[in-house]
Amino acid sequence: MIRLTLSQMRRSAGRLAAAAVAIVIGTAFVAVTLLAGNVITSTTYDSIAAQYTGADLVVRGAAPGGATEDAVRDVAGVATADEQLMSYQQLENGGRTIFQGVLAEPTDPAVLPLTVTDGALPEAAGEIALPTDVAERLDVAPGDQITLARNVLDGDQEVDEQAWTEVREKLTVSGTLDDPYGAFSMMGGAAVAPAADVQGWEADLMGPGESSGEPATLLVTLDEGVDVGQTREAITGAAATAASNAGMDVSAVDVVTPDEHAESVASEMTGGEDVIFTTFVLVFAAIALLVAALVIANTFQVLVAQRTRTLALLRCVGADKSQLRRSVLFEATLLGLASSVVGLLAGLGLGQAALAVGRGMDLGVPLPETITLTPAVVLVPVVVGTLVTLVAAFAPARAATRVAPLAALRPDEAPTAARGAGRVRLVLSLLVAVVGFALLGAGVALSTAAGEPTTGLLVGVAGGVLSFVGVLVSAVFWLPRVVALAGRLVGASGPTARLAAANTLRNPRRTAATSTALLIGVTLVGMMSTAAASARITMDAEFDGRYPVDVTVSTDLSGSGKDATPVPAGLGDTVRELDGVASVLEVPATSVQLAGDGVDEAAQVIARGMDPDEAASVLRSTESLTPLAAGTAVVPENVADVWGVTDGQTLTLTGPDGPLETTAAVTELADDAVVLVPDDLATLDAAAPTTGLWVGLDDPRDAAAVVPTIQDAVADTEAPADVLGAAVERASFQQVIDTALGIVVGLLAVAVVIALIGVANTLSLSVIERRRESATLRAIGLSKAQLRGMLAVEGVLIALVGAVLGVLLGLVYGWTGAAAALGWAGEPAIAVPWRDVLLMLGVALVAGLVASVAPARTAVRTSPVEALATE
Known part of the structure; x- marks a missing residue:
C-alpha cells in the first residue's frame, strides 16, 4: 500500500500542490506569527525601557x-x-x-x-x-x-x-x-x-x-x-x-529587570491589563491552522472523489477498509511534513525579509537586524502543521472506506443536499452563539461601566470565542441559504447565473465549509482593522489626557522660579509662524509659598496664570483645567503628593506682592506648577514675567520634525530655555502601537489568502462531481463561455457572501473588542475602516473570479461526447 500511495501521490501531484500550498502558507503564517510576536514584544518593551537598555x-x-x-x-x-x-x-x-x-x-x-x-x-x-x-x-x-x-x-x-x-x-x-x-x-x-x-x-x-x-x-x-x-x-x-x-x-x-519595568509601564498604559497583545499573538496560530485545515479537508475530498474508481477497484482486489484509511492518512502525513518544512523555511525567509524592509523604511521603531530562532519557532510550525494536515484528512479517509466495490463498475452519484445536519447540532450551536454574544456584551459593560478592564477583557474574549464558534458550527444550516438568496438576486441575469446559484446548494456542507474558511479570515482581518481604527481614536483621547501640551518652552530652569528669566520678546510670534505649529500660549509665572493644614512648611512652587478659554486653544485635553476659576488653584497630583496638599482644602499662596487665599483643586495636570487665572496671579505678582510658552502642533505625529525647529528658534535667542517635547514621546508610543497593529493585520490577511485557495478547491470538486451534467449542458447548447461564466458566478457567490458576512462580524467583534480592551480609558470610539472594508470586498470579488479559472479550464477541456461516454 505504501508503494501504491506514493504512486497515487505522483499521479495527483497537481491536485496535491493546491493542498501543499495551503499547508505551506499556513505553516509559514505560524512561523511568521511566532517571529512577529517576539518582535512586537521586544520592540514594545525596548521602546518603553529604552533608558535602561543594557542594564541587568x-x-x-x-x-x-x-x-x-x-x-x-x-x-x-x-x-x-x-x-x-x-x-x-x-x-x-x-x-x-x-x-x-x-x-x-x-x-x-x-x-x-x-x-x-x-x-x-x-x-x-x-x-x-x-x-x-x-x-x-x-x-x-x-x-x-x-x-x-x-x-x-x-x-x-x-x-x-x-x-x-x-x-x-x-x-x-x-x-x-x-x-x-x-x-x-x-x-x-x-x-x-x-x-x-x-x-x-x-x-x-x-x-x-x-x-x-x-x-x-x-x-x-x-x-x-x-x-x-x-x-x-x-x-x-x-x-x-x-x-x-x-x-x-x-x-x-x-x-x-528592564523587561519587568517595561511590562509594568505597558500595563499602566493598558489600564492594568498587559495580556492584550499576547492574547492576540497566541490566537494567530490557531486562526491560520483552522483556516488551513478547512482547505486541506476540502482538498482531500477532491482527491477521494477523483479516486472513486481506483478505491473501488482496490476493494475488489482485496484491500480492506483499514488499508484504504491508512493509505489516505499516510499520504496526508507525508504531504503535511514536507509542506510544513517548506512552510517553515518560507516563514523564516519572509520574517527576515520583513525585518530588512522594515529597517529600510525608517518606521521610527528600532527593529532587530536578524530574526531570533527559538525551539518553539522551529518545532511548533512543523509539528502542528503536520498534525493539522493529518486531522484534516480523517474525514476524507473515512469517506474513502465507504466506497463500495461495485462503484468500480457503475458511476458514483454526486453528493446531494438531501443529507442534512442534526437538530441537536443546530440547537447547541445557536445556544453557544447566544451565550457568547451575551458574554461579549457583559465584557464591554464590565470594562466601561464597572471600570474593571481585566475581568471585562477576559469575559469579552470568552464571549467572542464562544459566539464565533457558535456561528461557525451553525454555518452549515444558514450559510448555504444565504448564498442561495444571493444567487436569486443575480439569477435575473440569465439561466447561467441561476444554474450557478443552484450548484452552491448541491453540497451545502462543502459550500458552508469553503465559505466559512473565507468568513474566518475576513472576520479576523475586519475585526483587527476595526479594532485598530477604534483603538487608535480611543488611545488618542488617552494620549490627549496624558500629554495635553505638545511642546513647552520654559525658562523656569530650577523648578522654583528663583532664577527664571522672561521669555525673549517676540519668541512667541517666531514659534507661532513655524511650520507645523498650530497655536502658542504665552504663560506668565512667579514663585509662591504654599501654606495650609498639613502642607509642608517648605512648600515653594511655581504659579502659572492662564485664561481657561485661551488654554483650550493649545491643550489637547482641558479636563485637568476644568476647575480653574477665580479663587481656585489647580494643583497637579505630583505637586500635591510632594507637599501634602489635599483636594478642596484652603490654601494660602504668598507671592512677591502678598498673599492670596484659594481653594485647592487637585487634578491630573501634567505639570509641576500651580495654575491660577490671570487676575489671581496678578494679585500675587503684578509684574509676573512670561516664563513659558505652551505650543500646540497641527499633528502630534509630526513632533519629531517640528520640535527641532522650535529648538532652533529658541537657540537663536541665546535664552537659557528648556524645550520639552511631550508630543515626541507620544508619537513614539503611537508609532509602536501603529506598527504592531500593522503587523497583526498583515498576518491575518494571510488567512484570507489560504481561504481563497479553498474556494478554488471547492470549484474543482464541483467540476469533478458534475462532469456528466456539464457534458449534458454542453450537448444541449451551453457554450464554453457560458460554462466558464457559470463557474465564475459560483466562485464569486461563495467568496463574496463569505466576505460580506465576515466584514459584518468583523465590525461587531472589532467594536466590542476595542470597548472591552480600552473601556478603562473612557468611552470607546466606534469607527468603520471603510478603506479596509472596500479592499476586502474587492479582493474577495477578484479572488472568486480568479479561483474559477483553473476549474473552468478543466470543465471545458473535456468534450461532451467524451464526458458522456465515461459514464
Whole structure:
C-alpha cells in the first residue's frame, strides 16, 4: 500500500500542490506569527525601557548620592552600579544657546541607550558628547569647543542671602550621539559627560548640607554566571539600608529587570491589563491552522472523489477498509511534513525579509537586524502543521472506506443536499452563539461601566470565542441559504447565473465549509482593522489626557522660579509662524509659598496664570483645567503628593506682592506648577514675567520634525530655555502601537489568502462531481463561455457572501473588542475602516473570479461526447 500511495501521490501531484500550498502558507503564517510576536514584544518593551537598555537590573526609588552606589557595588556578583543622573545645562556656541540635559557617563558604556555616530564618548574631564541634532544646531563637530554657562550657588553666604555666580567654562566635543530607541526623545535627546563633572555641576546648585532629596535610579550590571535571584535580593537589602540611613522611604526601593519595568509601564498604559497583545499573538496560530485545515479537508475530498474508481477497484482486489484509511492518512502525513518544512523555511525567509524592509523604511521603531530562532519557532510550525494536515484528512479517509466495490463498475452519484445536519447540532450551536454574544456584551459593560478592564477583557474574549464558534458550527444550516438568496438576486441575469446559484446548494456542507474558511479570515482581518481604527481614536483621547501640551518652552530652569528669566520678546510670534505649529500660549509665572493644614512648611512652587478659554486653544485635553476659576488653584497630583496638599482644602499662596487665599483643586495636570487665572496671579505678582510658552502642533505625529525647529528658534535667542517635547514621546508610543497593529493585520490577511485557495478547491470538486451534467449542458447548447461564466458566478457567490458576512462580524467583534480592551480609558470610539472594508470586498470579488479559472479550464477541456461516454 505504501508503494501504491506514493504512486497515487505522483499521479495527483497537481491536485496535491493546491493542498501543499495551503499547508505551506499556513505553516509559514505560524512561523511568521511566532517571529512577529517576539518582535512586537521586544520592540514594545525596548521602546518603553529604552533608558535602561543594557542594564541587568534597575534599582528604583534609591537614595541619591555615592552611598547607595557603593553599597550596591559591594554586593557579590555586581559588576557595575551607576546612578542615572541627568543635569540640565546651558550650552552656547556661535550666538546660539541650547538648554540640554546631560547624562553622567556610566562605568559600563553598554548601559547607555545611546550610540556613537561620530567621534567617541568622553574620556576625560571637560569633554562632552552631544546629540547629533544638537551638534548640528550649535554647528560643532568632534574636537570643537563649546561654552558651558551655569550658575553656582555661593555656599559661604547665609541661607537667606545665598547668591548665584555665573560660571562659564569650555568643553570639548568628543563625539555625537544617536538615540535609536527614543529613550530621551521627550527631552530633545541627551548629551553625555564624565560622571564626576555632572555630579560636580549638581553639587554646585546645593546649599550647605543640602541634597537632592529626589529618589535615584541605579543601573546595575552583573558578572557572568551569577545567580540573578540571590544577587537581586542582596541588592534590594543594600539599597534599602542606604535609603534608611538617608531617611527615605524604604518601601519605595524596588529592584527590577528592564523587561519587568517595561511590562509594568505597558500595563499602566493598558489600564492594568498587559495580556492584550499576547492574547492576540497566541490566537494567530490557531486562526491560520483552522483556516488551513478547512482547505486541506476540502482538498482531500477532491482527491477521494477523483479516486472513486481506483478505491473501488482496490476493494475488489482485496484491500480492506483499514488499508484504504491508512493509505489516505499516510499520504496526508507525508504531504503535511514536507509542506510544513517548506512552510517553515518560507516563514523564516519572509520574517527576515520583513525585518530588512522594515529597517529600510525608517518606521521610527528600532527593529532587530536578524530574526531570533527559538525551539518553539522551529518545532511548533512543523509539528502542528503536520498534525493539522493529518486531522484534516480523517474525514476524507473515512469517506474513502465507504466506497463500495461495485462503484468500480457503475458511476458514483454526486453528493446531494438531501443529507442534512442534526437538530441537536443546530440547537447547541445557536445556544453557544447566544451565550457568547451575551458574554461579549457583559465584557464591554464590565470594562466601561464597572471600570474593571481585566475581568471585562477576559469575559469579552470568552464571549467572542464562544459566539464565533457558535456561528461557525451553525454555518452549515444558514450559510448555504444565504448564498442561495444571493444567487436569486443575480439569477435575473440569465439561466447561467441561476444554474450557478443552484450548484452552491448541491453540497451545502462543502459550500458552508469553503465559505466559512473565507468568513474566518475576513472576520479576523475586519475585526483587527476595526479594532485598530477604534483603538487608535480611543488611545488618542488617552494620549490627549496624558500629554495635553505638545511642546513647552520654559525658562523656569530650577523648578522654583528663583532664577527664571522672561521669555525673549517676540519668541512667541517666531514659534507661532513655524511650520507645523498650530497655536502658542504665552504663560506668565512667579514663585509662591504654599501654606495650609498639613502642607509642608517648605512648600515653594511655581504659579502659572492662564485664561481657561485661551488654554483650550493649545491643550489637547482641558479636563485637568476644568476647575480653574477665580479663587481656585489647580494643583497637579505630583505637586500635591510632594507637599501634602489635599483636594478642596484652603490654601494660602504668598507671592512677591502678598498673599492670596484659594481653594485647592487637585487634578491630573501634567505639570509641576500651580495654575491660577490671570487676575489671581496678578494679585500675587503684578509684574509676573512670561516664563513659558505652551505650543500646540497641527499633528502630534509630526513632533519629531517640528520640535527641532522650535529648538532652533529658541537657540537663536541665546535664552537659557528648556524645550520639552511631550508630543515626541507620544508619537513614539503611537508609532509602536501603529506598527504592531500593522503587523497583526498583515498576518491575518494571510488567512484570507489560504481561504481563497479553498474556494478554488471547492470549484474543482464541483467540476469533478458534475462532469456528466456539464457534458449534458454542453450537448444541449451551453457554450464554453457560458460554462466558464457559470463557474465564475459560483466562485464569486461563495467568496463574496463569505466576505460580506465576515466584514459584518468583523465590525461587531472589532467594536466590542476595542470597548472591552480600552473601556478603562473612557468611552470607546466606534469607527468603520471603510478603506479596509472596500479592499476586502474587492479582493474577495477578484479572488472568486480568479479561483474559477483553473476549474473552468478543466470543465471545458473535456468534450461532451467524451464526458458522456465515461459514464
